[in-house]
Amino acid sequence: MTDGDVIRLVDLATQSQGIKEDVLAAISDVIDSAGFILGKEVGLFEEEFAAYCRTRFGVGLASGTEALHLALRALDIGPGDEVITAGNSFAATALAIRYAGATPVFVDVDPEDFNIDVGLIEEAITPRTRAILPVHLYGQTARMDAISDIAARHQLRIIEDAAQAHGAEFSGRRAGSFGDAGCFSFYPGKNLGAFGDGGAVVTNDEAVRERLILLRNYGQRVKNEHTLLGFNCRLDTLQAAVLLIKLRYLEEWTEQRRTIARWYGESLRDAELILPAERADARHVYHLFVVRHPERDRLAGHLRNRGIHCGVHYPHPLSHAVPFRNVRTVPEGLPVCTQLASEIVSLPMYPELSRSQVERVADAVRSFDTVGVPS
Ligand SMILES: Cc1ncc(COP(=O)(O)O)c(C=O)c1O
Structure with a gap:
């Protein structure tokens, strides 16, 4: 054979060949502008991707894992808090909960659609529960109507792991637009993949967006003024330039x-x-x-x-x-x-x-x- x-x-090779000339031209523009960190392509991509997800804001980040981690921190979820998630995801979903200092609780899944079994979520809730983190596994959304109802009844936050679900919909609404934060990965093999690592959070909550902008950039808005424990977790300008081209397709x-x-x-x-x-x-x-x-x-x-x-x-x-x-x-x-x-x-x-x-x-x-x- x-x-x-x-x-x-x-x-990945076949798809990349088809857009190679456009990507090379975009990379050349970034080189000429020298805006390698938080250059204009990052802001443009954030706007276009948020619009694609039908949310108000997008924040470009270094990976899907960091999107989950920083979304949890932006919502003040940390030590002592429990986060309910599905028991069958990629490890990054649960690692991110740990990075934030919180404790994951794993719920079994529906054998039909592989997503969190919404009939079991309430059994998993304790006085420490702060959030539900459904994973839209393989590209099909979890049952967001039931999850939203449970979250509202118990005053819980919702963070969507939409790393595998760019453009997926539930009742006509896009993945990432249901919760307080929708987290995406642009790992090369994803439906929208960069030429390296990348991620984003989309949100309708301006306060979440503001916190993420600080968290991804050492906790500083003004250089050398650190207002919280931030990280270096930005989406590269070069990756944003690639993603802007791929988003069209x-x-x-x-x-x-x-x-x-x-x-x-x-x-x-x-x-x-x-x-x-x-x-x-x-x-x-x-x-x-x-x-x-x-x-x-x-x-x-x-x-x-x-x-x-x-x-x-x-x-x-x-x-x-x-x-x-x-x-x-x-x-x-x-x-x-x-x-x-x-x-x-x-x-x-x-x-x-x-x-x-x-x-x-x-x-x-x-x-x-x-x-x-x-x-
Ligand atoms: C469901 C899920 N969550 C989180 C991640 C983490 O994303 P990344 O590899 O961009 O850190 C991935 C993919 O790797 C994933 O498939």
Whole structure:
């Protein structure tokens, strides 16, 4: 098999080639302006990205992890406070809660959409709970109506982890626009990815924006006047310049992801696996296309032998990671997260994937149905 026959989980090179000339010109402008830190492209991108999310403000930050960390600090959440989140995210979600000095509490998830089970959230609330931090996993929003109701009833803040959900919608509203802060990652493989690390918080709350602007820049508004414990967490001007170009294509790329998901749905309709469920109230942006199969590891091996690369997002519930071993889980042991972790597999998904590549993946999956499961 030649390298050209391999279907990768994500292919960043093809997309980058298509915009390379525009990006080089934008980088050249930044070099000429020498505005490498908080240059004009950062402000422009913040405005355009906030508008895209249908929020009032955007603040560019160094990564998605720092977006979560600084959003928590901007809302004054820290030591002694508990933050309720899903038990099946990327570790950064829970690490950020720890960086802020707060304690995560992991709640089990809905097996249909992989997102926090809103029926369990109230069980997790204690007098120390300050916030709910839903993760819009794989590109589909959590049930934000129920989460907003619970937060209002218990006077809790909402911080959305929208790192995988640029442009996702719930009841026509965009991910990131429901809570006190919506946190995004621009890690290269994300639906909107920089050419390096990057992140942002979007918010409708001017006070949150003001705090974030201080927090990302050593706590100073005026040089050498530090009014709080700040960090060095700014979005690079060069990355903002890249993101401004890519943002123009985001809707087109998102629609392409949705088309590919439909192709997979058609081609795998009769295959022996569980396809992702797109809720009627949601616009899923398919950051990942995650299916379930009881023989996940053997299926992934079968596909790899046929040149098809898959991923597992994520192989363990968060409570298995060393920094979170003592974290409270609701219910104890996260049974759904635990079962999903052994069954999920992410099939190749990126906007440039062709119909014939999708057919090749589907054929390979179907050939496992006939040869794969031991008697
Ligand atoms: C759900 C989720 N949260 C947070 C992050 C952290 O983002 P970053 O890698 O930009 O720090 C990621 C991605 O890496 C993610 O997928």
